[in-house]
Amino acid sequence: MTDTAPDAVSRPETPARPGTSAPARAAMGPADDPGEVTDVLPGVPGPARPGDPPGPRAAPARPAADAEKPADAAPYGLPGKPFARGPFLWGLTAALGVLTAWGLAQALVSARGVIVLTVVAAFLAVGLNPVVEGLRRWGLGRRAAISIVFLGVIVMFGLFGLAIVPPVSQETSDFVSAVPGYVQDLLANPTIKRLDADYQILANVRDYITSGGLGATVAGGILGAGAVVLDAFFSGLTLLVLTLYFLGSLPSIREYLLRLVPASRRPRTAAIGDEILAGIGGYVAGNVLISVIAGALSWLFLTVAGAKYALALALVVAVTDLIPLVGATVGAVLVSAVGFLQSATLGIACAIFFVVYQQIENYVVYPRVMRRSVDVAPAVTVIAALFGGALLGAVGALLAIPVAAAVALILREVVLPRQARL
Incomplete structure (x- = not known):
């Protein structure tokens, strides 16, 4: 009689699965047998196996780490719904x-x-940058070129002050010296005598002077004028310093602003930006050139006509000519008024000269100088100057035309091609 192993009798054979050979099934252990179902989740009893004792199967014990965890993971309760936006x-x-x-x-x-x-400082720096680049093309370093240009600006301001301040001071001194004579002439006038007899004008003026009201008014006016002069001086000094800083760091500012643009668009943005900067620089240079021509011709005419303080009046014409549209007219009116104060003949001559010169400047000089600088329609120029003057006064009118040219360039190179592709 042949002995039989107990396992062979008590353990039934697992039915063969398709695609599994007998040697492979024999090599599998109890845990590797694909036909055997094992417990997958901890703490959850699996199905009964053949040979297990009858009765419910006990769940395995929890690990020590799980036993140490608190029963409730949120001791203060679960968060509720967010508040409604009432x-x-x-x-x-x-x-x-x-x-x-x-x-x-x-x-x-x-x-x-x-x-x-x-x-304004950034605008002046951009306008002076072409001069700096021109000096660099002659072999100078950027620092030396900036020093020369800035020294020229300071000299120009100094000459303007030397030409304006002495005539104003002299005229003020002459007026103060002539006041007693004017008063005597007024007292000798029959009309003034009759009005003084009726309304006691001289007595009221004498009381006002002796009471101290005139002194307080004059002192307040002097303090106000001094404050205006000091404010203008410090504003001019601040403008010069800011212009120097902008002029020295203009290339680094340009590179930094280009880094804010996506890398794929930097070449096109750099080209458009350089075109805008070149347009602003050309506009500033052209405007200064036109003002220099106006001042030089005005000085020549006033000198030949025998006007007093011809250089100061010519500088007034040059400075006011920088303002678009109305600057030349304002300068002509001021100089003509001064000419009428000197003599009627000189005033009429000044009026005729400025009327003729403005026609030549508007139709000959300005188009030739600005032809390569800004490409803006005349109507757009007028509207931009009006808006700039309404927002920032003379400074806004000065900045309006190059800004309009920059906007027109962006519209022409960016917006219009994109609209054409849609």
Whole structure:
């Protein structure tokens, strides 16, 4: 009688699975047998196996790490739903937005003077940069070229002050010296005598002078004028310093601004930016050239006509000619008025000269000088100058034309081609 192994009798054979050979099934262990179902989840009993004792199977013990965990993972309870955005929350958010916008507007208004100085300094730096680049092409370094250009600007301001201040001081001194004579002439006038007899004008004037009211008014006027002069001096000094800084760091500022543009668009942006800078520089150089021509011709005419302080009046014409549209007219009116104060013949001659010269400047000089600098339609020029003057006065009118040229270039090179592809 042949002995039989107990396992062979007690353990039934697992039915063969398709694609599994008998040697492979024999090599499999109890845990590797694909036909055997094992417990997958800890703590959950699996199905009964053949040979297991009857009765419920006990769950295995929990690991020690699980036993140490707290029963409730959120000791303060689960978070609830977020609050609904009701009318109060919307109103509070809107009020905070309005207050923020109002604060930013107040900050801009308070810093308006600084913003204008910064913009004008950047504008002057861009306008002087072509001169610096021209000196560099002659073999000078950038620092030496900037020093020469800045020294020339300071000399120009100094000459302007030397030409304007002495005549104004002399005229003021002459007027103060002539006041007693004017008073005596007024007292000898029959009409003034009759009005003084009726209304006691001289007595009221004498009481006003002796009471100290005139002294307080004059002192207040002197202090106000001194404050205006000091403010203008420090503003001019700040403008020169800012212009020097912008002129020295213009290439680095350009490179930094280009880094803010995506890399795929930098070449095109750099080309458009260089074109805008070249246009602004050409406009500033052309405007200065036109003003120099106007001042030189005015000085020559006033000298030949025998006007007093011809150089100072010519500088007034040159400075006011920098303002687009109305600057030349303002300078002509001022100089003609001074000419009428000297003599009627000189005033009429000044009026005729400036009328003729402005026609030549508008139709001959200006188109030839500005032809290569800015490409803006005449109507756009007038509208831009009006808007700039309304926003920032003379400075806005001066900046409006190159800004309009830059906007026109962007529209022509970016917006219009994109609209044509749609």
